[in-house]
Amino acid sequence: MSSFTLPRKWQGASVWALYAVGLAPAIWSFYLGATGSLGADPVKTFERSLGLWALRFIIATLAVSPLRELGGPNLIRYRRALGLLAFYYALMHFTAYMVLDQRLDLHAVIADIIKRPYITIGMASLVMLVPLALTSNSYSIRKLGHNWNRLHKLVYLIAAGAALHFAMLVKVITLEPAIYIAIVALLLAYRPLRPYLKRRKKQRSVHQPAQ
Amino acid sequence: MPTFRPPRIPASEITPRSVYLRRRELLGMAAGGAALFAAHGALAAPLAAKPGPYKLDEAVTPLESITTYNNFYEFGVDKNAPSALSGNFKPRPWTVKVDGMVSKPGEFDIDQLMKDYALEDRTYRMRCVEGWSMVIPWIGFPLASLLDRVEPLGSAKFVAFETVVRPDEMPGQTGLFQPLPWPYVEGLRLDEARNPLTILAVGLYGETLPNQNGAPIRLVVPWKYGFKGIKSIVRISLTDKQPPSTWNIANPREYGFYSNVNPDVDHPRWSQATERRITGSGFFGEERRPTLLFNGYGKEVASLYAGMDLKANY
Numbered sequence: 001m002s003s004f005t006l007p008r009k010w011q012g013a014s015v016w017a018l019y020a021v022g023l024a025p026a027i028w029s030f031y032l033g034a035t036g037s038l039g040a041d042p043v044k045t046f047e048r049s050l051g052l053w054a055l056r057f058i059i060a061t062l063a064v065s066p067l068r069e070l071g072g073p074n075l076i077r078y079r080r081a082l083g084l085l086a087f088y089y090a091l092m093h094f095t096a097y098m099v100l101d102q103r104l105d106l107h108a109v110i111a112d113i114i115k116r117p118y119i120t121i122g123m124a125s126l127v128m129l130v131p132l133a134l135t136s137n138s139y140s141i142r143k144l145g146h147n148w149n150r151l152h153k154l155v156y157l158i159a160a161g162a163a164l165h166f167a168m169l170v171k172v173i174t175l176e177p178a179i180y181i182a183i184v185a186l187l188l189a190y191r192p193l194r195p196y197l198k199r200r201k202k203q204r205s206v207h208q209p210a211q
Numbered sequence: 212m213p214t215f216r217p218p219r220i221p222a223s224e225i226t227p228r229s230v231y232l233r234r235r236e237l238l239g240m241a242a243g244g245a246a247l248f249a250a251h252g253a254l255a256a257p258l259a260a261k262p263g264p265y266k267l268d269e270a271v272t273p274l275e276s277i278t279t280y281n282n283f284y285e286f287g288v289d290k291n292a293p294s295a296l297s298g299n300f301k302p303r304p305w306t307v308k309v310d311g312m313v314s315k316p317g318e319f320d321i322d323q324l325m326k327d328y329a330l331e332d333r334t335y336r337m338r339c340v341e342g343w344s345m346v347i348p349w350i351g352f353p354l355a356s357l358l359d360r361v362e363p364l365g366s367a368k369f370v371a372f373e374t375v376v377r378p379d380e381m382p383g384q385t386g387l388f389q390p391l392p393w394p395y396v397e398g399l400r401l402d403e404a405r406n407p408l409t410i411l412a413v414g415l416y417g418e419t420l421p422n423q424n425g426a427p428i429r430l431v432v433p434w435k436y437g438f439k440g441i442k443s444i445v446r447i448s449l450t451d452k453q454p455p456s457t458w459n460i461a462n463p464r465e466y467g468f469y470s471n472v473n474p475d476v477d478h479p480r481w482s483q484a485t486e487r488r489i490t491g492s493g494f495f496g497e498e499r500r501p502t503l504l505f506n507g508y509g510k511e512v513a514s515l516y517a518g519m520d521l522k523a524n525y
Binding site for chain 2: 033034035036037038039040041042043044046100101102103105108111112115116117118168169171172174175178
């Protein structure tokens with residue numbers, strides 16, 4: 001198994017660098033949007049970009065374990081940051097929708113959440129992200145013990161919800177949403193297959209002659 | 212779906228316009244380079260027109276927005292695909308075939324049509340079914356004048372329209388993922404087609420139509436959602452049966468034959484009560500405004516639908 005190791009003194013800094021790089025797309029498109037250079041419909045462009053980045057970070061979070069287990073680098077050190085970035089982007093996505101798009105028309109926002117299935121699903125995914133973000137600290141992990149793992153299984157539901165939210169808002173399914181849906185489906189399908197894959201790997205190592 | 216692209220040049224050197232152009236460049240290169248440079252060279256000839264009969268007291272949407280934010284899936288599904296990828300499209304020579312239930316069918320040359328009819332300025336609201344709107348200064352002539360010329364038979368009740376199919380010039384019509392069946396088709400009731408508001412547009416902003424806006428000739432029906440305004444028309448047929456329309460074929464539950472702008476009839480997935488007016492400025496210049504029944508053209512067209520259930524006939 002390959003390992004991904006930085007010198008110890010760089011490890012903490014690399015996580016902070018991930019936050020900085022991860023938030024750059026939001027800052028950059030906000031700057032473009034505020035200065036009138038995000039195209040003809042800057043609100044929609046900004047809103048969709050934030051939503052897409054939220055989905056990307058959810059995918060990245062879910063990819064950490066399979067990557068390690070299938071022989072790739074071990075990025076577990078960055079998983080918390082990836083998950084939190086997904087939460088931040090989902091929150092910014094909702095804020096952009098409420099403030100810039102609906103101009104704080106709470107009546108319209110609530111009606112949307114109740115009446116529009118794709119918004120209901122998106123909102124549910126955001127709400128489920130909140131407890132995960134709140135318990136992402138080391139204290140909660142220690143305190144909750146086994147329950148922490150059970151709680152954080154919500155991420156699978158969130159990923160499915162986010163992919164569905166994306167697929168349901170487009171007028172026709174084109175290549176881009178199809179690819180995202182396929183990636184999320186693969187990452188979710190990996191989980192039930194995991195015990196089987198692990199068993200095979202173990203068997204293979206048992207049958208190999210000792211060197 | 213617009214995505215973030217990291218800057219290639221220092222932020223301090225970027226002016227809003229050049230950033231904008233760069234976005235299109237990247238898209239153009241991704242899809243095969245050459246088209247891009249042709250796109251910028253697409254010819255727009257000046258076009259004279261007399262003032263039309265309708266006044267609109269609303270700020271006109273900037274040309275830049277009208278020509279870079281388009282739904283024209285024949286060139287690609289992204290809003291900026293039509294402007295980036297329509298450079299190879301040839302709007303000349305061009306003829307429009309008018310046939311079906313008419314006494315005098317014919318094939319009309321676009322340049323001749325533009326001489327035959329007095330072109331008018333028609334500044335109309337344009338409301339997209341997606342929930343945004345613009346104000347567009349079209350140049351065109353009433354569809355009724357062309358219909359009069361071919362003399363529809365008494366049995367004709369509907370008008371069917373068809374867009375050109377040219378996979379060599381329209382990259383959205385090639386490839387594995389075809390979002391819609393081609394040709395794009397649309398239809399109107401004959402009385403809707405004859406309404407004085409209904410025009411065939413051949414220009415906007417004082418010039419001939421850019422390729423991405425449906426060159427050389429397109430339909431404009433301002434009280435209906437934008438997708439009814441079929442682009443790059445090659446055929447108009449009079450018929451006695453309600454003609455098929457592309458979005459209705461693609462998703463009959465969401466897109467009806469009539470598709471009149473109506474704030475009280477929601478799209479199944481989103482509200483149509485309000486709209487974002489595209490103003491070409493940043494976040495804080497864009498405004499959300501209430502959507503008007505028949506897009507504000509009730510005085511001219513409400514009588515067409517007297518006694519009709521607009522929810523059932525969406």
